[in-house]
Amino acid sequence: MSFRDFIYYVGEVIMYCQVIENDIKHIYASMLNGDYKANFYNLLKEKITLGQAIKNLQELDFSDNDHFFTEEEYEYLLQITGIRNHWAHSGYIKFIYLDNFPATPEYEREASRLKEDHDKLKEYYKIVNDTRLKAEKEYGRH
Numbered sequence: 001m002s003f004r005d006f007i008y009y010v011g012e013v014i015m016y017c018q019v020i021e022n023d024i025k026h027i028y029a030s031m032l033n034g035d036y037k038a039n040f041y042n043l044l045k046e047k048i049t050l051g052q053a054i055k056n057l058q059e060l061d062f063s064d065n066d067h068f069f070t071e072e073e074y075e076y077l078l079q080i081t082g083i084r085n086h087w088a089h090s091g092y093i094k095f096i097y098l099d100n101f102p103a104t105p106e107y108e109r110e111a112s113r114l115k116e117d118h119d120k121l122k123e124y125y126k127i128v129n130d131t132r133l134k135a136e137k138e139y140g141r142h
Helices: 003-031 036-045 050-061 071-077 080-090 105-138
Strands: none
Touching (some): 003 050, 050 080
């Protein structure tokens, strides 16, 4: 992977993480009792983290037999904070100071991890967005 592509993929990974987090909060706000907009605003005001939102959503989602996400999907969703933190804070550090880093094994390992994270997040970006639309329709929220 070229370094230019690496930089582009990191940008997309961060975007996917931000949108997934926002959509998770919208799904959760949709499912809560009360006014949807007020629920969402309160989540933002309380600065609820992605991990907290996912755990709260899972608990609410599994309160009946009609789940938006499977247990396996929740397991992956809970990994997103760590993935985002890696690419936002340390994804470059393992190779950026090395001479001719694009030719190093360290760069190749990070590029491989980036491609895997990117492709999986791209898949979940679509799944979570589709679920947000479904939840908003099901709960009559807009």
